[in-house]
């Protein structure tokens with residue numbers, strides 16, 4: 169009885185101590201960035217404690233809404249002086265638990281840094297603050313005839329997209345964030361500010377110094393806070409044509425993809441949905457597609473060549489026994505199709521109300537795609553798991569959205585084992601454990617298999633050099 173009582177007292181004491189120190193932290197931060205930019209309410213901390221995944225949330229002690237690079241620099245400098253963790257937060261749409269605060273600390277929300285700073289239409293580039301979302305940028309530049317085509321399904325922040333090296337359905341044509349970031353402004357762990365590709369750099373190529381830009385793309389907030397990004401823009405195509413092609417079997421759809429890619433056709437989107445995913449999208453997005461392994465395709469070109477592109481794809485799909493090949497030229501029909509594709513994550517979760525999605529994200533050389541998708545499906549069947557499959561297959565990248573009961577630890581463990589087995593199979597065939605979602609907390613254990621000890625030690629040396637006190641998003645990636 170006494171032990172229980174003293175444990176309760178100790179717990180209460182620790183709780184009071186943490187409460188007092190978080191209040192002191194908030195007071196100091198308010199004096200740096202102003203009262204309106206600091207929140208300590210449970211609701212705001214809860215909202216910033218998790219992303220869109222099944223990973224358990226952890227609340228930060230304080231949420232700060234930065235308004236400028238100067239704010240970010242001052243906050244980081246202050247946190248360094250107190251050894252307080254800083255966790256950057258874009259829009260919280262990540263899926264590997266990257267924004268959780270397992271050690272408490274300050275969640276640095278960048279959404280109020282939402283200015284488009286410059287558009288250089290003649291150079292096909294722009295510079296934005298980190299909190300600008302991809303939809304806001306595309307709306308802003310609509311009249312220039314340009315677009316920023318990297319499209320994770322969510323309306324993510326461009327800072328978050330840089331930090332996770334995001335991609336999406338159009339990476340097959342326009343590249344991922346890695347290929348589209350030209351320069352970054354980054355606040356380092358001591359509060360100093362750098363530009364990764366030169367103080368004013370926005371040239372199309374450079375071989376000057378180390379490639380700092382790509383060090384900070386995909387670092388998930390563990391090496392620095394991205395405050396501004398200079399990005400490549402692309403012309404909005406004169407003509408767009410979409411198509412839907414259901415197949416008799418999975419192999420036909422995947423082999424047709426490989427053949428289309430090998431033919432050199434500049435396909436803009438080529439997305440695979442297995443029969444379960446098509447069924448889920450039909451229900452969630454009110455489509456009426458045949459329930460079969462299916463490709464969604466899109467071609468971008470000029471009025472004079474768009475039909476020829478579609479025709480080559482149609483012939484190729486037919487030679488792999490597609491059941492039909494239906495073009496969608498109408499703007500609304502196309503928008504409906506891609507909206508449904510972007511909502512596939514929610515469609516899968518809606519199959520079982522109350523469930524959560526556990527997403528895998530392997531990427532393999534395209535010649536290994538058919539084998540590994542078959543492996544993924546066979547393992548689902550063996551383990552009796554429900555997991556619709558969807559993939560940016562033109563890049564050899566696909567996800568199994570395994571549906572789990574978040575309150576059932578046994579089921580979560582089983583799905584975790586499935587995800588690990590799939591990731592190891594991807595490595596066996598020379599792929600990677602994540603094509604676009606990153607490592608976060610979910611895939612840390614797999615890094616050693618992908619890079620080996622010497623590779624991991626190199627990453628640790630970089631982390632140690634840039635963040636010696638481990639205040640930047642501690643517990644993530646490494």
Ligand SMILES: Cc1cc2c(cc1C)N(C[C@H](O)[C@H](O)[C@H](O)COP(=O)(O)OP(=O)(O)OC[C@H]1O[C@@H](n3cnc4c(N)ncnc43)[C@H](O)[C@@H]1O)c1[nH]c(=O)[nH]c(=O)c1N2
Pocket residue numbers: 219220255256257258259260261262263265266267278298319320321322324325326327328329330331332333334335336337388389390392393394395510511513514604605641644
């Ligand atoms: C419905 C749906 C569909 C998709 C996706 C999500 C959802 C909900 N995603 C995943 C997600 O949208 C993607 O990872 C985004 O890049 C995350 O951007 P946020 O702004 O939400 O970052 P979020 O706030 O979630 O942060 C992600 C990570 O980056 C760090 N971070 C955020 N801003 C930072 C900054 N300014 N500086 C440094 N670090 C920062 C965070 O600390 C965290 O570790 C995705 N992704 C994808 O690649 N392809 C896809 O197809 C999809 N599809």
Ligand SMILES: CC(C)CC(=O)C(=O)O
Pocket residue numbers: 220263321336509510512513527558567
């Ligand atoms: C939430 C993500 C798992 C979704 C995604 O990456 C996709 O739909 O392609």
Ligand SMILES: [Mn+2]
Pocket residue numbers: 336560567604
């Ligand atoms: Mn994806």
